Amino acid sequence: MADLYQVENLRLSFPDLTRKPLLGAAPRTEILKDLSFTIPRGEILGIVGGSGSGKSTLGRVLVRLLEPSAGTVHFDGRDITHLAEAELRPLRRRFQMIFQDPMSSLNPRHRIGRLIAAPLRLHGADDPEKGALEALDQVGLPRSFASRYPHELSGGQRQRVGIARAIALRPDFILADEIVSGLDVSSQAQVLALLERLVAELGLTLAFISHDLSVIRRLCTRILVLHRGEIVENAVTAELYANPRAAYTRELLDVIPLPDPDQPWI
Amino acid sequence: MLDGRSQIRRKIGLRLWLSGGWLLILVLAAVFAPLLSPHGPLEQDLFLGRMPPFWVAGAEPGYYLGTDSLGRDVLTRIIYGARVALIVALVAGSITALVGSTLGLLAGYLRGWVDVVISRLIDIWMAFPPVLFSILLIAVLGPGLVSIIIAIVVIDWTRFARVVRAEAMAQGAMDYPASAQIAGRTRISTMIVEILPNVLPTIVVLLTLEMGIAVIVEAILSFVNLSISTDDPTWGGMISEGRTSIHQAWWIMVFPLITLFLTVLSFSQFGEGLKDRFDPVLR
Numbered sequence: 001m002a003d004l005y006q007v008e009n010l011r012l013s014f015p016d017l018t019r020k021p022l023l024g025a026a027p028r029t030e031i032l033k034d035l036s037f038t039i040p041r042g043e044i045l046g047i048v049g050g051s052g053s054g055k056s057t058l059g060r061v062l063v064r065l066l067e068p069s070a071g072t073v074h075f076d077g078r079d080i081t082h083l084a085e086a087e088l089r090p091l092r093r094r095f096q097m098i099f100q101d102p103m104s105s106l107n108p109r110h111r112i113g114r115l116i117a118a119p120l121r122l123h124g125a126d127d128p129e130k131g132a133l134e135a136l137d138q139v140g141l142p143r144s145f146a147s148r149y150p151h152e153l154s155g156g157q158r159q160r161v162g163i164a165r166a167i168a169l170r171p172d173f174i175l176a177d178e179i180v181s182g183l184d185v186s187s188q189a190q191v192l193a194l195l196e197r198l199v200a201e202l203g204l205t206l207a208f209i210s211h212d213l214s215v216i217r218r219l220c221t222r223i224l225v226l227h228r229g230e231i232v233e234n235a236v237t238a239e240l241y242a243n244p245r246a247a248y249t250r251e252l253l254d255v256i257p258l259p260d261p262d263q264p265w266i
Numbered sequence: 267m268l269d270g271r272s273q274i275r276r277k278i279g280l281r282l283w284l285s286g287g288w289l290l291i292l293v294l295a296a297v298f299a300p301l302l303s304p305h306g307p308l309e310q311d312l313f314l315g316r317m318p319p320f321w322v323a324g325a326e327p328g329y330y331l332g333t334d335s336l337g338r339d340v341l342t343r344i345i346y347g348a349r350v351a352l353i354v355a356l357v358a359g360s361i362t363a364l365v366g367s368t369l370g371l372l373a374g375y376l377r378g379w380v381d382v383v384i385s386r387l388i389d390i391w392m393a394f395p396p397v398l399f400s401i402l403l404i405a406v407l408g409p410g411l412v413s414i415i416i417a418i419v420v421i422d423w424t425r426f427a428r429v430v431r432a433e434a435m436a437q438g439a440m441d442y443p444a445s446a447q448i449a450g451r452t453r454i455s456t457m458i459v460e461i462l463p464n465v466l467p468t469i470v471v472l473l474t475l476e477m478g479i480a481v482i483v484e485a486i487l488s489f490v491n492l493s494i495s496t497d498d499p500t501w502g503g504m505i506s507e508g509r510t511s512i513h514q515a516w517w518i519m520v521f522p523l524i525t526l527f528l529t530v531l532s533f534s535q536f537g538e539g540l541k542d543r544f545d546p547v548l549r
Contacts, residue, residue, distance in 0.1 A: 089450050097445070100441075104440045105440075105442050107464070108464065109463040110463075118449050122450035
């Protein structure tokens with residue numbers, strides 16, 4: 001089985017409560033419309049699109065924070081589309097997620113050591129504290145940070161903690177949802193370099209959600225372009241930048257600020 | 267890598283010292299009432315009725331805050347009254363907090379039909395006028411300390427439920443509960459281990475407010491003679507008695523009133539002070 005994820009005819013809709021009639025059910029708004037794609041093992045897949053394109057929603061379906069309305073999601077050959085939380089829990093150690101805003105995704109009342117050890121402890125690892133310290137080493141943070149609270153860290157450091165928490169379980173797959181969009185440029189570069197290194201070292205499969213095509217270009221092997229809940233393009237990175245087929249992709253490429261506008265992308 | 271953020275230490279504010287100090291005095295007075303009181307709480311001396319406090323001419327030595335119309339020592343009765351007030355504050359406040367917060371947390375975090383049921387219950391509950399409701403309850407249950415505590419819990423749990431529900435909802439919308447789910451935590455465990463610690467400062471502030479309110483409710487019920495037996499000293503009972511002779515002997519009413527005022531104020535300020543001091547998150 002070469003494909004880690006197989007997504008077929010995926011649909012997701014939410015009831016639109018703003019248009020709910022006084023009596024009766026609210027009409028449903030389609031967020032994801034009939035998506036099919038695969039993520040092969042070892043691939044770094046970039047998912048791009050504007051706001052409201054459904055890229056974060058798609059990500060949350062992949063890690064099953066959301067349940068699809070229709071279609072199937074296979075993870076490593078196993079159908080996880082409608083698995084109940086109890087059946088899903090043992091599988092969760094294999095797919096992890098790094099969130100956009102670590103200030104919101106790290107419990108402000110837990111110390112860093114406890115935050116990173118939590119997934120290890122919940123999956124019955126032998127020595128969660130030791131595992132947490134090793135994860136801190138891997139993301140290049142001093143071990144003394146284990147006794148700190150998230151608010152005592154800078155933005156870049158917090159995002160490293162988010163990464164440490166995700167890799168602590170040695171997962172097969174990590175979803176990174178806009179993980180550098182809240183950081184300044186130098187922290188962005190550091191966090192991306194770290195992620196790149198870890199993906200290579202640990203043999204991870206990665207889905208990287210972003211609206212920033214220059215970040216995606218540096219990191220990803222293949223790119224999925226989403227527009228209004230539909231896949232408008234799914235191509236290998238070099239090919240997409242050289243020869244964008246969809247009109248929307250060309251629009252996205254055109255708005256990237258270039259240091260030298262006369263120099264072409266490739 | 268190190269920066270100054272972990273080095274910040276906050277001072278214990280004046281607010282916490284003053285309110286905590288007053289509450290400590292009150293607790294000590296209540297616990298050691300028999301040792302501290304100059305007289306017995308029920309000890310009468312009809313020849314010494316309506317004696318003024320010690321700095322007014324004509325005061326009787328040994329009766330520092332004067333006597334009431336039956337010659338009972340006002341200071342002694344305030345000290346014994348603190349016992350009832352504090353028991354009601356602690357027991358009624360805690361049970362109310364426990365019941366209300368549990369329901370609020372369940373409604374705010376689990377949402378769905380749990381939220382619908384609990385929220386409708388809160389709406390219906392709050393449509394009852396509280397004072398009438400409590401008087402009615404006491405009338406049915408019969409006067410007594412336990413009845414007062416039950417009445418306070420039954421009426422005031424909605425205060426906690428509403429606020430904790432809103433707070434739990436706000437916390438639930440953050441990413442860390444989702445992150446806990448990704449890490450493999452169950453929903454109930456997420457609620458208790460992740461959400462509850464973040465809602466706790468709010469609960470503590472509400473609890474101290476509620477303790478103040480419990481003291482007031484007890485005083486109101488004593489005032490209308492629906493508290494414990496009329497002989498036993500309560501601040502509300504003293505205020506009620508002093509009201510009839512306010513023009514001849516102001517001290518019978520004023521001293522318990524000041525005590526009540528300071529106590530309720532201290533409870534609310536203590537809660538705010540605690541929150542400022544012990545919240546690890548600098549907001």
